Structures are given as C-alpha cells and as structure tokens.
Amino acid sequence: xxxxxxxxxxxxxxAFLAVTVHLISHVQxxxxxxxxxRYNLVTHDSVQISWKVPKGKFTGFKLLVTPSxxxxxxxxxxxxxxxxxxxxxxxxxxxxxxxIITYNKDQESKPAQGxxxxxxxxxxxxxxxxxxxxxxxxxxxxxxxPSPSESQFTCKTPAIADIVILIDGxxxxxxxxxxxxxxxxxxxxxxxxxxxxxxxxxxxxxxxxPRIEWHLNAFSTKDAVLDAVRNLPYKxxxxxxxxxxxxxxxxxxxxxxxxxxxxxxxxxLITDGKSQDDVIPPAKNLRDAGVELFAIGVKNADINExxxxxxxxxxxxxxxxxxxxxxxxxxxxxxxxxxxxxxxxEKEIKGTFVATLGAPTDLVTSEVTARGFRVSWTxxxxxxxxxxxVYYPTRGGQPEEVVVDxxxxxxxxxxLMSLTEYQIAVFAIxxxxxxxxxxxxxx
Numbered sequence: 001x002x003x004x005x006x007x008x009x010x011x012x013x014x015a016f017l018a019v020t021v022h023l024i025s026h027v028q029x030x031x032x033x034x035x036x037x038r039y040n041l042v043t044h045d046s047v048q049i050s051w052k053v054p055k056g057k058f059t060g061f062k063l064l065v066t067p068s069x070x071x072x073x074x075x076x077x078x079x080x081x082x083x084x085x086x087x088x089x090x091x092x093x094x095x096x097x098x099x100i101i102t103y104n105k106d107q108e109s110k111p112a113q114g115x116x117x118x119x120x121x122x123x124x125x126x127x128x129x130x131x132x133x134x135x136x137x138x139x140x141x142x143x144x145x146p147s148p149s150e151s152q153f154t155c156k157t158p159a160i161a162d163i164v165i166l167i168d169g170x171x172x173x174x175x176x177x178x179x180x181x182x183x184x185x186x187x188x189x190x191x192x193x194x195x196x197x198x199x200x201x202x203x204x205x206x207x208x209x210p211r212i213e214w215h216l217n218a219f220s221t222k223d224a225v226l227d228a229v230r231n232l233p234y235k236x237x238x239x240x241x242x243x244x245x246x247x248x249x250x251x252x253x254x255x256x257x258x259x260x261x262x263x264x265x266x267x268x269l270i271t272d273g274k275s276q277d278d279v280i281p282p283a284k285n286l287r288d289a290g291v292e293l294f295a296i297g298v299k300n301a302d303i304n305e306x307x308x309x310x311x312x313x314x315x316x317x318x319x320x321x322x323x324x325x326x327x328x329x330x331x332x333x334x335x336x337x338x339x340x341x342x343x344x345x346e347k348e349i350k351g352t353f354v355a356t357l358g359a360p361t362d363l364v365t366s367e368v369t370a371r372g373f374r375v376s377w378t379x380x381x382x383x384x385x386x387x388x389x390v391y392y393p394t395r396g397g398q399p400e401e402v403v404v405d406x407x408x409x410x411x412x413x414x415x416l417m418s419l420t421e422y423q424i425a426v427f428a429i430x431x432x433x434x435x436x437x438x439x440x441x442x443x
Contacts, residue, residue, distance in 0.1 A: 031058050031102045033109035041121040042086055046183065050084040051100055051112065058104040068095040068115065076325055085325050088179040092118040153332045155192050155339035159346035160199050161264040162216050163192070163338070164252040164291075166244055168271035169205040169235030172300070177324040178234045181270065184327040185229045188268075191335035194222035196392055196399040197425060197437070199342075200260075201225050202252050206244035207237025212251060217258025221396050241275035245282035245309070253291060261434040264345035265291040266338055269309060272324075274302040283309040292341055293317065294334065298324055358382055359435035360409070360426050365442040370418045373442055376410040380428035380435055388429055389413070394421040394441065403429075419443065 032054035040048045049063065060080045065087050066073040076085055090096065095117045102109040165188070167181060185203075192199045202216040213232060219225045248267065253259045267286060286293060295306040297320040310317040316337050319330045358381040367374040375389055384406035391413055392399040402411045406429070416422060425437035 031104045031107050031109040032056050033102055033112045034061065034100050035112060037098065037100070037112055037114040039114075039116040039121060041118065041125055043088075043183065044092065045090050045118070046086055046088040046179075047090060047116060047118065047121065048084055048086050049098060049100075053080070053083050054102055054109070058102050058109075060103060062099075062101040062103060062108075064099040064101075064111075066097045066099075067091075068097050076323070078325070079322060082326070086180065086183065086328060088183065089176060090118055092122070094118075152187065153191055153335055155199075155335060155342070157339055157343045159264065159343045160193075160197075161266050161338075161342040161345070162200050162202070162253070162259050163266040163268065164202045164204065164216065164248050165268045165270070166204050166206065166210075166248055168207070168239060168241070168269075168273070169237065170207040170239045170273065171236050172239070172273050173234075173324075175234055177272075180324040180327060182229055182232055184270075184331065185232070186226060187328065187331045188335060189222065189225050189229060191331070191339070192222075194219075194225055196220040196390070197423070200258055202258065203228075203232070204244065204248050204252060205232070205235050206240065206247065207235050208240055209237070210240075210244040210247040211235070212257075215257040216252065217399065220392055220399050224396075239271065239273050239275055240277045241269070241271060241305075241309075242277040242279040242282045245269075245279060245286055249282070249286050249289060249291070253286075253289065261429070262349055264342045264349065265289075266294070266342065267291045268294045268296065268334075268338075270296045270298070271301055271306075272298045273300045274305055279305060280308050287311055292345065294338065295319070296327075296330070296334070297321070298327065358428065360387065360428050360438045363424065363426060363438050363440040365424075365440070367412070368442065372412060372414040372416050374410060374412050375424055375426065375442075377426050377438055379409050382430065384428045385431060386429040387411070388427045388434070390425045390427070390437070391422050393417065394423050 034051040034054055036052040038050045040050070042048050058080055061078040061082060063076045063078060063085055064073050074087055078085060095115055098114045098116065099111040101111045165185065169178070173181070189201055192201070194201055196217065200216040202218070203213045204210055205213050214228055219228065251257060253265060259265070283293060293309055293311045294317050295310040297303060297306045299322065301320060303318070303320050306318045306320065307314050319334060321327055321330060360377040360380045362378040364376045365373050366376065386406050387404050387408065389402045389404070389411045390399055391401070402413065404411050421441055421443045423439070423441055425439045427437050428435040
C-alpha cells in the first residue's frame with residue numbers, strides 16, 4: 001500500500017487546525033476575573049469591599065469571605081453591575097480571606113483573592129485622619145479627598161419635618177440582613193438636621209404585631225437617634241403591613257407622640273415581602289391625613305403593593321433593590337427626594353396658614369430661682385385655644401413642655417437644673433394649626 005506524502009501533510013494540517021480552533025474557542029469562552037480589590041472600614045464590625053468590574057459578557061459575581069482561622073463562609077451572589085458590597089458582623093482581631101469570582105452561566109473565572117483585618121484598617125484610617133489634621137492642603141497643593149461621612153449627601157434646608165420610619169422585622173429578613181437595615185437607617189438619619197425643634201425622627205417595627213421603638217419626641221439630638229438605631233433589636237414574626245400602617249397613623253402621628261401641627265409629615269416603609277393583610281385602605285388613610293409615604297422594597301417585596309402604598313409619583317416614592325446588600329445604593333436618592341419634598345411641603349403649609357396664624361410676642365423671663373423661672377408673653381392675635389411652652393437644656397436633653405389655656409399669657413417652669421441655660425419656645429395653638437414659635441433663652 002502506497003501512502004502519498006501530500007495526504008499525510010494534509011491530515012496533519014487538518015488536525016493542527018482542529019486543535020487550534022478548540023483552544024481559541026476555549027480561551028474566548030473564559031470569564032475574566034474582577035481586579036483592584038479595595039477594603040474600606042464602614043463601622044467597628046463592617047467593611048465595604050470594592051473591585052473593578054471586568055470587561056466582557058457575564059452574569060454576575062460570587063463573593064466569599066472566610067475567617068482565615070477557619071469558620072463559616074459568608075457568600076453573596078451579586079448582579080453584574082455591582083462593584084461593591086458591605087460585609088457586617090466581623091471580628092476586629094480576625095483576619096479574613098476574600099474571593100470574588102465572575103461567572104457566566106456554567107463558567108467561572110479564576111478568583112480575585114485578598115485578605116483584610118479590621119484592626120489594620122482602623123490603624124490605616126487613624127493615620128490618614130492624622131495627616132489630614134496637619135493641614136488642609138497636601139504638599140502638591142491639592143485638597144484632601146472627603147471621607148465617606150463628609151461626602152454623604154446632607155439635607156441643608158431650614159425646613160423641618162416629622163419623619164416616622166416603619167420597618168419590617170419579620171423572620172424572612174434574618175438577623176444578618178437586619179444589621180444591614182440598621183446601617184441603612186444610620187445613613188438615612190445622618191442626612192438630616194435632627195433635633196427637638198428641627199426634624200424629628202420616630203421609628204416603629206412590625207411583624208405580626210407592631211410596636212413603637214421610639215416616638216418623634218423621644219430624642220433631642222441626632223447622636224441620640226443614631227445610638228438608638230445602632231441598638232435597635234430584631235423583632236421576628238409575620239408580615240402584616242396593613243396593620244402596621246394603621247398603627248403608626250393612630251400612634252406615631254399624634255401630638256402626644258411628638259407630631260407637630262403645621263409641620264411636614266413623612267412616612268418611610270421598609271419591607272422585604274408581600275403583606276399578609278390588605279394595605280390599600282390603611283395607606284390611603286395615612287395619605288389622606290397629610291402623610292407623604294415612601295415605600296422601599298428588598299428582595300421578595302411586591303412592587304405593585306409598594307406602588308399601592310406610596311404617594312405619587314411612583315418614580316420618586318417607590319424604591320426596590322434585589323438584596324439587602326444593595327440598600328446603600330438608594331440612600332442618596334431617597335434622602336435628596338425626602339429633603340426636596342419637605343422643603344416643598346413647608347412652602348405649601350406656610351402659604352395656607354402663615355397669613356392667618358399670628359405668633360405670641362415679647363418673651364420675658366422673671367422670678368428666676370435655682371430650680372425654675374417664669375415665662376411671660378404678649379398674646380397672639382385671633383382665637384388662640386392654648387399656648388404650648390417647650391423648654392430643654394441648650395447643651396442637650398429631653399425636651400419638656402407646659403400647656404396653658406389660650407386666655408393665659410404666663411407659665412412657671414419648675415424642677416430645672418441649676419446653672420444651666422435653657423432654650424424656650426412658645427407656640428400659639430389654634431383650632432387647626434399652630435403658630436411659629438416665640439423663642440428665647442434663660443439660665
């Protein structure tokens with residue numbers, strides 16, 4: 001049998017081409033890993049991990065964080081648009097190994113790997129802060145970049161509001177995700193100028209039975225509200241959103257709970273699932289009472305139900321995120337919108353009432369003793385039903401109040417701390433609203 005040389009060459013050439021095509025297609029089918037892992041300290045037990053998203057087509061990322069000494073791995077599956085994630089519940093002394101994998105259907109990239117320890121990040125942050133204190137400019141003349149807290153949006157409007165946050169504390173959320181809810185609430189509260197005579201923030205938590213965590217008038221400083229957020233307990237239970245909406249209307253937006261007349265009213269709902277009761281009538285009752293509602297859904301929340309609850313338009317009052325880990329992405333948009341609406345509401349309210357509601361004048365303090373003093377004023381015009389006198393220590397403390405009949409123009413404030421300056425505000429209470437406050441101080 002004869003074998004032609006050109007046939008042998010042709011066979012080898014075809015085989016070479018087949019192998020080459022297979023290798024090329026295999027390389028083209030590979031998924032590129034993320035790059036540039038970065039770690040930023042968020043709180044004493046949480047870290048934000050960020051990365052550069054690779055080019056090419058892929059489905060998403062798998063993020064794995066494991067204690068270097070061994071233990072349970074925290075695993076998150078993230079969308080392909082994600083470039084950061086926050087991991088909470090970490091131990092400051094513990095080192096953690098990080099792996100981020102890009103995946104596309106049944107293909108996975110090589111893992112991008114790294115490690116961190118919270119104590120090391122704290123030292124790095126302290127060193128960075130010390131260098132900033134030395135001067136406002138670097139040696140090259142450029143200004144230092146702002147820290148996360150400095151770069152966060154802050155609502156600077158002088159307009160004030162009564163904001164009640166209603167959070168779903170049902171079992172479906174889980175304790176780990178509830179930590180992310182607390183972090184979200186910290187960022188939300190941090191955006192506003194909180195105080196007893198500024199914006200007030202109350203909070204209720206619900207599952208099967210709603211409960212007040214704190215009323216609008218419970219705290220007089222932002223730090224006190226933030227401390228309450230950090231210590232907020234996880235409730236657990238079922239998801240009865242309709243019942244909870246009725247609960248805050250009847251219990252949170254009331255004068256005895258700190259709700260003020262002639263002040264913007266905002267309600268913010270956070271839930272992760274569909275309600276087991278009807279939400280439409282309770283939500284309408286809140287809106288009809290003048291409460292502007294925002295609805296935030298996470299994971300399994302029903303978007304149509306959120307739209308039924310929220311005020312219009314849906315585009316600015318309804319938020320929906322795929323996972324608790326992404327809640328931080330909506331903080332700025334939400335706080336900007338709330339801030340803008342508070343400002344607009346105040347203009348609407350003032351346009352309706354300011355022309356007809358006069359305030360008391362000529363605040364005078366007298367009969368000063370170690371534990372009290374008398375406050376007097378000139379009557380406001382019109383038919384005043386009552387006067388409300390609010391007072392609290394300038395350096396911070398629980399606000400207290402005295403209410404007297406509209407025919408009276410004086411009140412004695414008792415049981416005060418000696419050698420302490422007090423802020424005083426006197427409001428004329430009319431049948432449908434209250435006047436601006438007449439303000440002063442006394443020590």
